[in-house]
Amino acid sequence: MRTIIEHAWVLTMDPQNTCYKDGYVIIEGSKILKTGEGPSPLGGDRRIDAKGAILMPGMVNVHTHVPMIPFRTMGDDCQDRLRRFLFPLEEMAVTPALVYWGSLYGMAEMLLSGITTFLDMYYFEDQAAEACDKAGMRGILGETVIGQKTCDSAAPYGGLAYGEDFIQKWAGHPRITPMVCPHATNTSSPEYLQKTFAMCEKYDTLFTLHASEMDYEMKEFAENYHMTPTAFLDHLGILTPRTLLAHCIHMTEADLDLTAERGASVAHCIGSNTKAGKGVAPVKGMVSRGIPVGLGTDGPSSGNTLSMFTQFRLFASFHKTANHDRSLFAAKDIVRLGTSEAARAIGMERRIGSIEPGKEADLVMVERDSVNMFPCYNPFSALVYSAERSNVSRVWAAGEELVRDGTLTQLDLEEIRGRLWENMGDFIKKSQEFSSII
Ligand SMILES: [Zn+2]
Numbered sequence: 073m074r075t076i077i078e079h080a081w082v083l084t085m086d087p088q089n090t091c092y093k094d095g096y097v098i099i100e101g102s103k104i105l106k107t108g109e110g111p112s113p114l115g116g117d118r119r120i121d122a123k124g125a126i127l128m129p130g131m132v133n134v135h136t137h138v139p140m141i142p143f144r145t146m147g148d149d150c151q152d153r154l155r156r157f158l159f160p161l162e163e164m165a166v167t168p169a170l171v172y173w174g175s176l177y178g179m180a181e182m183l184l185s186g187i188t189t190f191l192d193m194y195y196f197e198d199q200a201a202e203a204c205d206k207a208g209m210r211g212i213l214g215e216t217v218i219g220q221k222t223c224d225s226a227a228p229y230g231g232l233a234y235g236e237d238f239i240q241k242w243a244g245h246p247r248i249t250p251m252v253c254p255h256a257t258n259t260s261s262p263e264y265l266q267k268t269f270a271m272c273e274k275y276d277t278l279f280t281l282h283a284s285e286m287d288y289e290m291k292e293f294a295e296n297y298h299m300t301p302t303a304f305l306d307h308l309g310i311l312t313p314r315t316l317l318a319h320c321i322h323m324t325e326a327d328l329d330l331t332a333e334r335g336a337s338v339a340h341c342i343g344s345n346t347k348a349g350k351g352v353a354p355v356k357g358m359v360s361r362g363i364p365v366g367l368g369t370d371g372p373s374s375g376n377t378l379s380m381f382t383q384f385r386l387f388a389s390f391h392k393t394a395n396h397d398r399s400l401f402a403a404k405d406i407v408r409l410g411t412s413e414a415a416r417a418i419g420m421e422r423r424i425g426s427i428e429p430g431k432e433a434d435l436v437m438v439e440r441d442s443v444n445m446f447p448c449y450n451p452f453s454a455l456v457y458s459a460e461r462s463n464v465s466r467v468w469a470a471g472e473e474l475v476r477d478g479t480l481t482q483l484d485l486e487e488i489r490g491r492l493w494e495n496m497g498d499f500i501k502k503s504q505e506f507s508s509i510i
Pocket of ligand 1: 135136137282318370371
């Protein structure tokens with residue numbers, strides 16, 4: 073099957089930042105066959121006239137907890153919510169069915185906003201993988217390893233055994249990469265941080281965890297080890313090119329140097345970090361050192377929207393303000409953090425993140441007919457400063473058209489919402505225990 077998309081404003085996001093104002097992209101099967109300016113030189117089974125719409129690579133969300141849809145809008149403004157109600161409520165009330173239907177709902181939301189690849193960390197990841205398989209997206213799915221009992225393990229660190237079965241079950245899937253990940257620097261013992269890392273090495277996967285995110289985490293490491301969490305990870309030998317540090321709000325200059333030297337990457341979640349008042353991570357210092365940085369929405373409980381457009385806009389506003397520099401991070405560089413740089417941060421830059429022949433056919437079309445999209449002198453500016461998720465008209469992942477005319481082609485959102493709601497009764501009842509804070 074060969075699909076030809078013509079008359080598109082193609083932003084390839086390749087290293088030269090090639091753009092075609094009236095360009096074409098040819099999809100053959102699940103891959104990109106050819107791109108260029110003008111009409112397509114080849115025929116195809118299907119021709120699509122983009123009518124000047126922007127065509128960009130499928131966006132890459134490098135940090136989320138997608139099954140957490142049932143928690144959205146619960147205790148958003150509650151101080152220390154992770155320890156006061158998220159951890160206990162998760163342990164009491166999250167079930168495989170909630171994870172399956174919550175994941176599918178969150179994936180529908182991501183697809184509708186142009187995200188085709190995401191990195192998830194949660195529990196019952198087997199159900200998240202089932203949902204990802206159905207949704208047609210690309211998922212790097214991590215079973216969480218943590219030093220406390222959880223909804224899917226009666227003993228601390230049960231995620232490690234669960235995770236190994238999970239990895240073996242899903243290994244080799246064309247769109248799903250199974251893995252294990254410690255929850256955070258301070259919620260797993262040093263021994264289990266290393267054990268989890270060893271499993272990631274064994275199965276040659278990424279190693280990701282929350283790091284340098286919490287004030288109390290920084291204090292604990294200073295008091296217990298006289299080191300920052302970054303230096304401590306290095307001390308354990310697990311700050312490496314396979315390491316993706318999520319958040320990194322409180323990094324010192326020495327932490328940044330060390331991270332760059334070790335070849336580790338960063339998942340930056342500007343929306344959830346600033347919503348929580350935690351601070352603005354030093355991304356300027358990361359990028360200037362060549363550290364790969366990708367944007368993450370974080371979970372629907374902490375970041376609320378699963379839209380990269382929200383991250384683009386917040387990223388521009390916060391980083392320009394924090395550095396008092398309007399010219400810092402041009403729109404095209406911000407779009408890179410959600411596409412090609414995000415792919416580099418998760419080690420998938422040879423397969424996704426740009427529109428180039430031989431890469432996966434993960435594409436997003438953003439229409440320019442809506443009221444907020446006219447005029448458009450600079451398509452990158454339009455994506456960062458004007459566009460909304462409602463402007464996403466078509467989405468392809470692995471060559472499959474998953475969104476057309478702004479509507480899901482293979483998932484029934486009303487049915488998913490209904491099934492999720494049916495499964496939320498017990499969860500809502502149990503959440504009442506925390507009614508004074510949520
Ligand atoms: Zn997170």
